[in-house]
Amino acid sequence: MxxxxxxxxxxxxxxxxxxxxxxxxxxxxxxxxxxxxxxxxxxxxxxxxxxxxxxxxxxxxxxxxxxxxxxxxxxxxxxxxxxxxxxxxxxxxxxxxxxxxxxxxxxxxxxxxxxxxxxxxxxxxxxxxxxxxxxxxxxxxxxxxxxxxxxxxxxxxxxxxxxxxxxxxxxxxxxxxxLAGLEPEAGRALLAGRAGGRRLSEGEQDRLLAVTGGNPLALLELAGRRIPPEGTPEPPAMTDRLQRSFLARIRARHVESLPLLQLIAADGSGSVETIEKAATSMGIAADLLHRAELDELLTYDGPRLAFRHPLIRSAVYHSATGNRRVAIHRAFAAAFDTPVDQHRHAWHLGQAAVGHDEHAADQLEHSAEQAALRGGPAAAMASLSRAAELTVDGPRRGRRLWTAAHAAAQGGFTAAAAELLDQAEREPSLEETDRISVAVMRAIVAEFAGSPDDAMDLIKPWIPRVLRIDRRRFAPTVAMYGNLGVRANRPQAWADLAGWLDEIGPAPDDSDDPEDAMLLLLRNAGRARTGRDPGPAVRDRAVIESLTDPITMTLAGSITRALGDHELSGRLFRNAGQLARNSGALGALAWNLEYQAADEISRGRLGLAEAHAEEGCQFAAEVGQPNTACRNRGLLALSAAIRGRADAGELASGVLAEASDRDLADAMFYARRALGLIELVAGRHREAVRHFGAVGAWDADAPPDLVMAIVPDLVEALVRAGERDRAAAAAARYAQWTERIASPDLGALAARCQALVRTDGGAYAHYAESLRLHARSDAPLEHARTELLFGEQLRRDRRRSEAQEHLRAAAETFRRIGALTWAERALGELRATGESARTRAPEADTLSTLTPQELRITLAVGEGLTNREIAGQLFLSPRTVDYHLRKVFQKAGITSRAELMRLVLAERSA
CATH class of the missing domain: 3.40.50.300 (P-loop containing nucleotide triphosphate hydrolases)
Structure with missing residues (x-):
């Protein structure tokens, strides 16, 4: 070389x-x-x-x-x-x-x-x-x-x-x-070693090296041709003229074979049988395919053949006139006549079409359906785009354009999708349902890679109409609007939904259709969030859990969470993720993993939350969802802050900067909460107030979910900063916001807020009520924080024995979930009561030493999955799973899967 x-x-x-x-x-x-x-x-x-x-x-x-x-x-x-x-x-x-x-x-x-x-x-x-x-x-x-x-x-x-x-x-x-051109010394060596031809003088070599830029193929191809003298007006045969050099050589040696070579160049499949069939239909002799005359141009690999160099093929193909290429593609369209070759038949038919051709357009559209069945969104996009070009203006043309855009969006070709949507919208005869679909697609692209505010504005004008056209078909779109309202910090979305759904009157409460059940949940959430009676709940939870689309199921989980049913929402999130994994729907999974990660943080399972969020970041990058990646990074920062990791502040600040640029209110919430918790646990209460308060102000009639979710943190920071009046006002607002939502999690936090702002003995009753409700929920982090605050109050009131009981419980829970800095704070309070005993350090837990990838694999082993099954779930190869599993065995000091399963069970029940 x-x-x-x-x-x-x-x-x-x-x-x-x-x-x-x-x-x-x-x-x-x-x-x-x-x-x-x-x-x-x-x-x-x-x-x-x-x-x-x-x-x-x-x-x-x-x-x-x-x-x-x-x-x-x-x-x-x-x-x-x-x-x-x-x-x-x-x-x-x-x-x-x-x-x-x-x-x-x-x-x-x-x-x-x-x-x-x-x-x-x-x-x-x-x-x-x-x-x-x-x-x-x-x-x-x-x-x-x-x-x-x-x-x-x-x-x-x-x-x-x-x-x-x-x-x-x-x-x-x-x-x-x-790769750049060869250096002069290497170029001269290449020229010296070429077979045949006269030896070039040093000056000729220098001139050839100059005009070819050291391109090896150009050096060899042009070494035997006249090079115009330097300074003459005649341009030298630069690299972009190599194709002409190839064609000149082919015409000199194989001019009679050129029609056959043009046919082979247009084929692409390399199938000798198909080429022979097309050649026969055009009256071209194909016997040369089996002779040695063309061996310098073609190479054979069993029943397939190809040109030895792509430039030869390119030169031959473009040597045919436009009419000749049309005839060749038409011959191949006829040659590819089996069902398995339908996509090739349609493609060649489309290449052969001139002007409007509805038959070719139909074939291409059908081919796009086959491409979709084979998982080829790019091929579907190309086929549908060409079909639209061949279609006379009308509803079918517009539909083909937006379905091409849909395929482009599925394949991650965002720019192409936007251009196709622009074309579709310009079609004057685009039908109403197609216009709605165009708007929904634009909103989806905006949600993943643009602005959630823009996504809401795109679909809002259509929702009253879609509820009348086909409420079940468009139920995910309606749910998407509510979800975006939370993400974008626009609480008016709940009032909009409650009004629209009240007006059309959803299906009966006992409907067994999951889309109807989801609309009923949306109406109830809208009513509850606007201070009204939410109305009857869905009677049969199994109905909503019978959804089969992972994105729709994730949206349903978001709605049930808004209604305070954390148990059902968590199950819907997990089931949706499993559906996405089983079907290989990585785009849906990337988006779903944020919800799973947030749910696990609320349950105090920080390692699993980080595993979900890290995986979500990776998959979001792969499928072109930068907003989703940013949100998952926000959750990684939040988990790091709860753990007390040294890099938590830097992570959160990076997310805050990116989320601000993208106008992602939810990612900013994750980052602000992370920064606020870092300051709160460190005792820098005014800085904590600044971060918590920066999430945003809230409307008097419809407070945003994101703002209200941070109020319990804000109340604690305000009380510790000596701003008890502001804390009391915030606590009252929080109690009002939660009063129509039957949730022990929210009730516990509301009671804790009331306890914090009380200055008399009534605080004890509120703390007791908060702990009672915590015991009915699965939120160990918040439970432990209430134990810590109650213990601190009791210590200040010199009730040391009672304080020690709550502080020990808080320290142990913080230790178990890995919230190191919070555990240290609880232990400091415990020492202040006169107790010197320390609980185990968080690092002692085996699972806390694992990387997110190792933890994902370990938990899958705990569910009894084989390495091949785990590989399928995590989009890895079995070999990679085996590699990480060996590292887990080494860290845990075990030698069998049975021991690992027992370890997982023990950690989960701790």
Whole structure:
């Protein structure tokens, strides 16, 4: 590899690390002919002892979902049956070997990782993808998913791609290796070693190196051609003219074969049988496919053939006139005549269409449905976009545009989705339900990556109408409005919902439809939050729990939490997360994990909360949900503050800055609460008041949920800062806010607030009531804080024995949940009563020493899952699960899964 020592070493290092079980990926970037393919070949030659899997991206298949992945995995598909059933079925459906539920793209990623890991159990694996800029986007997303999970796998991934052509290959989890032209010394060595041709003079070599910029392929291709003298007006044959050089050589040697070569170049599938069928229909002799004349241009791999160099293929394809290409694509549309090739048939038909063509548009739309079934949102987007172009103006054109946008949003192509939605909205004959769907889609994009306020404004005008058109179909949209009202700190949403739902009159209370039950919950929450009688509750909880969509179920959990039913809301959050995991719906899971993390913080399970939030951050980044990632980071900061970690303030400040830029009221709430708790436990009460108070002022008639949720913290800080009047006013407001919500959690906090602001003996009764209600709930952190405050009050009143009882209980609970600084505060109060005994330090708990990933795996083992089942749940490979499990055994000092299950049970019951 002349002049490529550094690049070769990087690739060889990648192979060495993979052989040692520490895999990774790299992508070679550069212009055509710069040496990317040669470096991939070098890596393949150095991969002794590896199983090498190869694929090449081809332009006609750039929008066919998973076409490149199919090439890559084809040698392994015979082992798909060894994967867990959902993963095996995903691959069978994906590659047309079975019918079934459409696999989510991230289930495809997990299936690919598991299949590669399975093969790597025998020998390390090297995956090589050339011309990755023409690989379809679902394949690139899958390879990115895999690359992020290779730290503990003997798998290497090496891609090569041109810059600024085809699909974007900016894959941050693959090391980028940019290729420049050869240095002069290496370029001269390359020219000296070329076979045939006259030897160039030193001056000619210098001129050639100058005009080619050291591009290796350009050096070799142009070495035998006349180079215009320097200073003449004739431009030199630069790299962008290489295609002409290829074509000139082909015409000189294979002019009679050019029609056949043009056919092969337009195909993309590489199927000899299909090419022969298309050639016959066009009257082109295909016998040369089986002769040696074309071997310098084509390479054969079993029943498939491809051009030896992509530039040759590109030159040949673009040598055909527009009419000729139309005829070729029409021939292939006829050749792909089996059900399994429906998507190729439709794509070629669309390429052959000129002007409006409803038949081709119908075929493309049907092809998009098939692409969706195979988990290909990018292919569905491309097919539907082309179908819309071929459709005469009218309702169908608008519908195809917004369904293309829907596919784009599913695939994470936010900019493309916005552009398609703009086009759809400009359609004058777009039907009302389609306009509503466009607005809802815009709101979803805004919720994940834009402004929650904008999302609310987009759907608000439509909600009264959708409740009359089809309330069950649009129930998730209505619930989304209420959820956004909480997130955006806009309490008017509750009044809006109560009014709209009262006006239309939801279904009877005994309806067995889960969407009706959710609307009833929304109405009740709206009434309760606006100071009215919430009305009858849903009679059968099983109805609301029968929802089957993870996002809708998460929304239902949010509503039940607003009504104070923390038990049901937690169950809905967990079940929704499980549904998302089982279906591989990583986007829904990323969003759901924030709710699970917040719920676990309220239950004092900080390790599990951090595991959820960290996983949510990772998945949100993968699916293009920056708002979701920010919110999960806010919860990580809040948990760190409760634990008393030294970096909690820095984490919270970072989240606060980002959330302020994004106008995310909920993430700002998490960050402000974290900063306030840090100051509160440290005794800096005025600083705590500043942070708690900065969450926002509240409207007199409809206080925002986020503001009221922080009031118990604010009341404590105000009392400790000597501002008892302000604390009493806040406590009264909180009591009024909670009085229509039958929740022991909220009731306990309201009683604690009243105890804090009392200056007479009546405080004891309120503390006792608070502890009684805490005993009926699952909120150990707040329970322990009430014990601590009551103990402090008793100590100040010189009732030491009683104070010690409550302070010991507080210190033990803080220790158990890992709230170190709070435990130290309780122990300090306990020592002030004259008791010197100390409880165990929080670090002594085994589970608290585990990383979030190890904790997730440990808890899954505690549920009795196998390594393969855990891998499927956590989007890892079984090998990675096994690696982390060994580390857990080492930390816990155990040797069996049975011991680990007993440890989990003991920790959970502590």
């Amino acid at each position: 002349l002049g490529r020592d550094d690049e070769s070493e990087l690739l060889e290092s990648l192979l060495r690390h993979a052989a040692e079980g520490r895999g990774g990926g790299a992508i070679l970037h550069g212009e055509p002919g710069i040496g990317k393919t040669a470096l991939l070949s070098h890596a393949t030659e150095r991969a002794a002892g590896f199983r090498v899997l190869r694929a090449v991206g081809v332009e006609p298949e750039a929008d066919l979902a998973y076409a490149t992945l199919h090439q890559l995995l084809l040698p392994l598909l015979g082992r798909a049956h060894e994967l867990p059933d959902p993963q095996a079925q995903a691959l069978r459906v994906l590659f047309g070997r079975a019918h079934g539920t459409p696999p989510d793209p991230f289930l495809v990623g997990l299936s690919t990782l598991s299949l590669l890991s399975l093969a790597a159990g025998e020998k390390p694996v090297l995956c090589v993808v050339d011309d990755a800029h023409w690989a379809d986007r679902p394949t690139l997303k899958t390879l990115a998913f895999v690359a992020r999970r290779l730290d503990d796998e003997p798998i290497a991934v090496a891609l090569a791609a041109r810059a600024d052509e085809g699909h974007s290959t900016e894959l941050p989890d693959l090391r980028r290796i940019p």
